[in-house]
Amino acid sequence: xxxxxxxxxxxxxxxxxxxxxxxxxxxxxxxxxxxxxxxxxxxxxxxxxxxxxxxxxxxxxxxxxxxxxxxxxxxxxxxxxxxxxxxxxxxxxxxxxxxxxxxxxxxxxxxxxxxxxxxxxxxxxxxxxxxxxxxxxxxxxxxxxxxxxxxxxxxxxxxxxxxxxxxxxxxxxxxxxxxxxxxxxxxxxxxxxxxxxxxxxxxx
Amino acid sequence: xxxxxxxxxxxxxxxxxxxxxxxxxxxxxxxxxxxxxxxxxxxxxxxxxxxxxxxxxxxxxxxxxxxxxxxxxxxxxxxxxxxxxxxxxxxxxxxxxxxxxxxxxxxxxxxxxxxxxxxxxxxxxxxxxxxxxxxxxxxxxxxxxxxxxxxxxxxxxxxxxxxxxxxxxxxxxxxxxxxxxxxxxxxxxxxxxxxxxxxxxxxx
Numbered sequence: 001x002x003x004x005x006x007x008x009x010x011x012x013x014x015x016x017x018x019x020x021x022x023x024x025x026x027x028x029x030x031x032x033x034x035x036x037x038x039x040x041x042x043x044x045x046x047x048x049x050x051x052x053x054x055x056x057x058x059x060x061x062x063x064x065x066x067x068x069x070x071x072x073x074x075x076x077x078x079x080x081x082x083x084x085x086x087x088x089x090x091x092x093x094x095x096x097x098x099x100x101x102x103x104x105x106x107x108x109x110x111x112x113x114x115x116x117x118x119x120x121x122x123x124x125x126x127x128x129x130x131x132x133x134x135x136x137x138x139x140x141x142x143x144x145x146x147x148x149x150x151x152x153x154x155x156x157x158x159x160x161x162x163x164x165x166x167x168x169x170x171x172x173x174x175x176x177x178x179x180x181x182x183x184x185x186x187x188x189x190x191x192x193x194x195x196x197x198x199x200x201x202x203x204x
Numbered sequence: 205x206x207x208x209x210x211x212x213x214x215x216x217x218x219x220x221x222x223x224x225x226x227x228x229x230x231x232x233x234x235x236x237x238x239x240x241x242x243x244x245x246x247x248x249x250x251x252x253x254x255x256x257x258x259x260x261x262x263x264x265x266x267x268x269x270x271x272x273x274x275x276x277x278x279x280x281x282x283x284x285x286x287x288x289x290x291x292x293x294x295x296x297x298x299x300x301x302x303x304x305x306x307x308x309x310x311x312x313x314x315x316x317x318x319x320x321x322x323x324x325x326x327x328x329x330x331x332x333x334x335x336x337x338x339x340x341x342x343x344x345x346x347x348x349x350x351x352x353x354x355x356x357x358x359x360x361x362x363x364x365x366x367x368x369x370x371x372x373x374x375x376x377x378x379x380x381x382x383x384x385x386x387x388x389x390x391x392x393x394x395x396x397x398x399x400x401x402x403x404x405x406x407x408x
Binding site for chain 1: 209217220221224227235239250253255256261272303
């Protein structure tokens, strides 16, 4: 079934909007719209309004750039968190991923991207100035660079190290090594090589 | 990444709404919502409104039950179409699929489903009474049963035949046989058996 002609402009508009989302083709979009059509009107209104409200009312935390319903996010507002440690991440998703580990009790700083010359993203497109201001202030004792282990991540790490290294702050990165459940045989040689070089005392 | 805690209720609401769509999991929903967040506000408002308007303003054609922006759909309104032939289909998608072939010049009748005891759908849940009224009126010369070749389709065909057979109307079904591109070797035996029994004179 292709879509040369729609029986309704309203239908066509809705299908086009859904099809503009990443990974949603026109057939899937049509299926989603037909599903909405079968729901009652107030549910569909709630759906539509949740999208509009999200975009128009969402805020980004003034301290860490994390997504938030308030000017300062819940994490930055939480008195129990360690203000001496700042974990630098690429995106909001990364904040959520680290939060879900329940292992980190410091604050975050969301860069809003990663240095990627191919995509035309340079340091000035990211929230690096405000990070430097924080570090310059002197209250931060440790900056954890928690970026992806890709070329872009490494480039950004290197750039951040150069910008922040001159201040009195310790700069760390996430441990690299074998993931839980990895089989040696199928581990790439760079990861395996680092895992051997950075070996740890055995702990029972 | 699981989603135990969202940094924002607005974000959580929007993700929940998308995740309520068929085939959209929570990770995909999150990705779609993050995509919307990167767009400008007026585009997102258009997206949301297209959904709300669709549900609140859409009409179903009073004659054929096809989706429509007007009380009578474009097909039923089209003077050039043959009012003597009515093609009975399960859904709006089927109307669009047949329209795309550009082979059919009659009218449609959308049942809005198919008889399926397992799903609790009986004849009274479908637009069968209005179909019978049309046929009873006497202007319809042919009813084409264009339902899926499934057990539910066959059941519905049988039921419709019993309801409509008593009127002066010819009742036909779509031709069954090999699909274009089918290889004999991989064709199921029922299809192949029917294709042999319903063989046609060879046309050059």
